Amino acid sequence: MAETHAAAFAEARPWSEAEFAALLAQPHCHAIGDARSFALIRVIADEAELLTIATRPDARRQGLARARMEAWQARARATGADRAFLEVAADNVAALALYKTCGFAVEGRRKGYYPRAGSAAVDAIVMARALT
Structure with a gap:
């Protein structure tokens, strides 16, 4: 997972093997x-x-990615x-389009949430949808 994450997020800090292991150890x-x-x-409650x-x-x-979106939901x-909730960098146009086509709508924004090397931090867009 860490290798795939690093390849997919070349412009941001990818998650480490230890971070994935710690998350996957959670029930x-x-x-x-x-x-x-x-x-x-x-998934909690x-x-x-x-x-x-x-x-x-x-x-x-x-x-x-669309298949993974359907599967996790x-x-x-x-x-x-x-x-269901997610957040995405405001400059990630492809992901924003995918999430919208999967029924997610913008619920909020976190200003300057994602750091970018050599440029200003990018806002996080918080999105949600009903699963029922």
Whole structure:
């Protein structure tokens, strides 16, 4: 997962193997996917959160991210969630488009949340949708 994340997020600090291991050790975290593309979610009570989703650059434009979006939302529903949340960098146009087509709507903004090397930090867009 750390390798895929690093390849997918070359402009940001990727998550380490230790960070993934710590998250996956938590009882409410679930990983969906494979080495080409994965989603990592947390489901607590009736809420699900997409922690990260990543697709290797050489596997993009094959529908993998959309498949992971559908799969993690199905897993969240199956474990009792009726609402889903995620956040995305405001400059990640492709992800914003994907999330909107998956039914997510903007709920808020975190100013200057994502640092960028050599430029100003980018806002985080908080998005949500009902899973019922």
